[in-house]
Amino acid sequence: MKIFILFLMLFTSQLAFGCYCVDTPLEKRYFESDYVYLGQVHSSTLGDNGVVTNELVVLEKIKGVADTKTVRNTLFPKDMCASHMVVGYKYVVFGKTGSIPEISSCSNISSLGDIGKEGLAQLQEMANK
Secondary structure, eight states, X not given: OHHHHHHHXXXXXXXXXTTOOOOXXXXXXXXXXXXXXXXXXXXXEEOTTSEEEEEEEEEXXXXXXXXXXXXXXXXXXXXXXXXXXXXXXXXXXXXXXXXXXXXXXXXSOEEHHHHHHHHHHHHHHHHTO
16 A cells, blocks of 8 residues: 555656746856747747747847748647747747757746847847857
């Protein structure tokens, strides 16, 4: 019985932390990305495959040149740790050339509200060095 309870506790505690991610510092995200920009979601389209494609308008280029203004995300029923974008909201997108960024609870894409004015200022300072 003790083994069963121990197993149950271990199994359920991992599920509880299933969507927990370590917050990657802005500096690390900045230097590991080919491009960084502040964008605003202009439109979102739900595909037949359950993937939402978000089209962004670049408000401010921070680093590099983005080869795409698209960000994808999966829907909550298909991905327990999914995150979503909201039309009209602003996001800081960290991307790699040749791939379409995806937003999730563990991705490098963050809403401007999460990064804040201080975080945006920190990114702009890194870009000006």
